[in-house]
Amino acid sequence: MAKRKVYITYNHQEWTFDDKSALMPLLDGEDDEIREFYVTDDNFAILLRNGKTFDVRDSAKEAQEFILRQYRAYTIRQSKDKYCYYNREDFNQAFVSGGMAQEAGVFDYVFVPEGQFLLARYGKIVATAPTQEEIVRKMFKVYGCAYTYIC
Known part of the structure; x- marks a missing residue:
């Protein structure tokens, strides 16, 4: 063509x-x-x-x-249930309380209240924010530039 x-x-x-x-x-x-x-x-x-x-x-x-x-290395996830304590090194590991995280041997955890968002880079949590727009802005800041498109 x-x-x-x-x-x-x-x-x-x-x-x-x-x-x-x-x-x-x-x-x-x-x-x-x-x-x-x-x-x-x-x-x-x-x-x-x-x-x-x-x-x-x-x-x-x-x-x-x-x-x-x-942005393939980044993941944005919303905390949706009672599991609000996330392992900073592996956001797929979540706990109901800080005590439960420590019981499992996780001492570096992040509290993300229900409904808020977390940003992970290569599986490690790097930021949290109350809104999706704010977490996207933080992703652009961590990445160093913002890619968008228009038609």
């Missing part, structure tokens, strides 16, 4: 097919630029890293797969 050229501004994701000059008036300061990509059709997705144009994928599904690969 033939690829079509698309031009996208770095800062604001304004885009156009084939006519780079149409974007020149939209440039925003010294750090903005026009990037050139190739797509197969009009249903492409623009990948963003920290809110700036990073890359282009031919579909939203491809963009989602890329982002999943970037």
